[in-house]
Amino acid sequence: MKAMTNPNEGISVILPVYNGSKYLRESIDSIINQNFKNFELIIIDDGSIDNSWEIVSSYSYLSNIKAIKQENIGLAATLNKGILHSQFNFIARQDQDDISTPDRLEKQFNFLKSHPEIDLVGSWANIIEENTFSKRMLTHPTN
Numbered sequence: 595m596k597a598m599t600n601p602n603e604g605i606s607v608i609l610p611v612y613n614g615s616k617y618l619r620e621s622i623d624s625i626i627n628q629n630f631k632n633f634e635l636i637i638i639d640d641g642s643i644d645n646s647w648e649i650v651s652s653y654s655y656l657s658n659i660k661a662i663k664q665e666n667i668g669l670a671a672t673l674n675k676g677i678l679h680s681q682f683n684f685i686a687r688q689d690q691d692d693i694s695t696p697d698r699l700e701k702q703f704n705f706l707k708s709h710p711e712i713d714l715v716g717s718w719a720n721i722i723e724e725n726t727f728s729k730r731m732l733t734h735p736t737n
Contacts, residue, residue: 603682604681604684605686605703607685608677608680609621609622609636610640610689610690611642612640612642612666617693618691620693622635624688626656627696628699630700634682635658635688636679637653637659638675640668641664641665641666646690662679718732718733
């Protein structure tokens with residue numbers, strides 16, 4: 595059963611980009627196509643010299659996307675800037691080469707809402723090598 599959400603509750607997804615055009619469109623699309631719809635996607639181009647900004651700006655017609663272009667300041671400073679631009683209390687990370695399953699945000703939001711004692715969630719990842727799922731998994735601790 596899906597949890598009912600307050601329209602003021604949602605997720606700010608921060609997606610830092612640096613010369614990430616190869617998988618960027620797939621990464622952005624995987625967030626846009628989430629089952630959970632109360633989110634904003636904050637994409638920050640950190641001084642890319644490839645065509646990342648052209649890809650990012652092609653999504654500017656969507657009202658829940660904030661596209662920011664800046665001089666290169668590095669990953670940590672870029673993530674902090676994304677937090678400053680966030681409107682929601684829940685923050686999610688997405689890397690430029692990550693592809694999220696359609697239920698990622700919904701599962702993580704519902705888990706955090708039903709477990710207020712938990713501050714942080716993550717997920718395991720299936721490693722993709724040249725557009726093919728490998729048999730390798732990135733498994734983070736679960737306790």
